[in-house]
Amino acid sequence: MPDHVIKPKSKRPVSSVKKQVSAPIRPTMKILTKKKNTYTEEKSYICSVSSNSLGSHKYDKIPGSNRPLTSSIPRSSQSELKKYFIDRSDKLTKKSYQTLYKELEEQHKDVTIELEQTKFMAESLQAQLYKVKHDKEIQTCGISLDQLENNLEHLKTNLKQQAINLEQQAINLEQQEISLKNMTNEKTLLTLELGEKNEKLLTMVDQTSTLNSKIEILNNTVDDLKKTDSEKTTRIENLFKERNKLKNDFIELLREKDLLQEEIIVLKNKYTETNQKLQELRSEVGKKRYEFVQRSMGLSEQSDLNIKQQKQIRLMEDITLELELMVKRLTLENQDYIITIDRLKEDGVELKNEIKQWETRAGCWINAHVREEFESKIENLENENQRLNVKNLQLTDNYNKIISEKCEQISEKERIAEMKQKTIEQMTEIMNLMRKTHVHNIDDDQIRALS
Numbered sequence: 001m002p003d004h005v006i007k008p009k010s011k012r013p014v015s016s017v018k019k020q021v022s023a024p025i026r027p028t029m030k031i032l033t034k035k036k037n038t039y040t041e042e043k044s045y046i047c048s049v050s051s052n053s054l055g056s057h058k059y060d061k062i063p064g065s066n067r068p069l070t071s072s073i074p075r076s077s078q079s080e081l082k083k084y085f086i087d088r089s090d091k092l093t094k095k096s097y098q099t100l101y102k103e104l105e106e107q108h109k110d111v112t113i114e115l116e117q118t119k120f121m122a123e124s125l126q127a128q129l130y131k132v133k134h135d136k137e138i139q140t141c142g143i144s145l146d147q148l149e150n151n152l153e154h155l156k157t158n159l160k161q162q163a164i165n166l167e168q169q170a171i172n173l174e175q176q177e178i179s180l181k182n183m184t185n186e187k188t189l190l191t192l193e194l195g196e197k198n199e200k201l202l203t204m205v206d207q208t209s210t211l212n213s214k215i216e217i218l219n220n221t222v223d224d225l226k227k228t229d230s231e232k233t234t235r236i237e238n239l240f241k242e243r244n245k246l247k248n249d250f251i252e253l254l255r256e257k258d259l260l261q262e263e264i265i266v267l268k269n270k271y272t273e274t275n276q277k278l279q280e281l282r283s284e285v286g287k288k289r290y291e292f293v294q295r296s297m298g299l300s301e302q303s304d305l306n307i308k309q310q311k312q313i314r315l316m317e318d319i320t321l322e323l324e325l326m327v328k329r330l331t332l333e334n335q336d337y338i339i340t341i342d343r344l345k346e347d348g349v350e351l352k353n354e355i356k357q358w359e360t361r362a363g364c365w366i367n368a369h370v371r372e373e374f375e376s377k378i379e380n381l382e383n384e385n386q387r388l389n390v391k392n393l394q395l396t397d398n399y400n401k402i403i404s405e406k407c408e409q410i411s412e413k414e415r416i417a418e419m420k421q422k423t424i425e426q427m428t429e430i431m432n433l434m435r436k437t438h439v440h441n442i443d444d445d446q447i448r449a450l451s
Helices: 014-045 051-056 075-129 135-303 309-362 368-450
Strands: none
Touching: 075 135, 135 368
């Protein structure tokens, strides 16, 4: 009804009308004041947490615990999951705070609109109280007031429910703040653990680099030892070859020496034969001279006695002349033989000199003493060669032992390097898995944002 229409007064008393109108309004005003107080109390939780933020979380909360159980998860992946959940909780809490703030702003707007409406209705009702109304109007106003009281009671219950919800949300917010603090502490611990692990990995990388450098040095030393061993073996082989060549040359020289000795023996035999012939000829010449002297003495004694024998003497002289000629001829032949003997001696001396030269070249002498000395020297050289061979074998054994030890050390270091490489690969796999999970979380967040 319009406010400017004034109807006549009814016969009923005004006091009854005031009782009917004013009685239900006073509690409604109290309810409004209570609503205002509850709203002001609730207004402090606008920027905190809404009930929808817990529903938006991916995993369900277990009563009495703020964190998901990780007893079934192995220790190696607990730190990864903690980091994953901390990052995820940070993102979710940021988004939940934003959504909660928006929801609370909307609720605040709705409540302010409802309060304005109730204020407007209360003002209109208070204005209508001071107006003079008829019984029907009073009844209709009473009915409308009853309806308003019912609506106010419903609003009161709704506001109480909202206050309970806000209190529950505040409790959940406190729990989430505690869990967030725990998560931040765990996050700091995880960052410290990751820093320590990165330092360990860096130390392991440095150790592997040092081990690789040591292995390269050992390989270089092994190569150098192999080269020296090959050089020594080639030198020993060359020495053996030279020794064999010298042995062969010595054998050939011994053969030549034997041939020369045989030739010398033949020449000596010829020389002895010529000496025997000369001695026989000299003995024959002496005998003939002795006979000639005896004959000449006999002829000289008989010359006085027998002139007839002069012819014989002449003949004997002729014979002596012939014999002298023969002696001269024999002496000449003897001289020729002496010359040949001297020549043979000179040839023998030259041969001896040549033999000495050959023997000096071969490092030996003809006589037995020198041969014994040479043989003793040869034995000493053979003994020294055997000693050198034994020493060479000992050195080769030591070299093989050293090489085996170095190979064992190298194999041990390679095994350590492989173990460290495996650990590095495992850590890289873990880092890749963490990156993949981070990428999947980003994709899930993008899909959720689009939805």
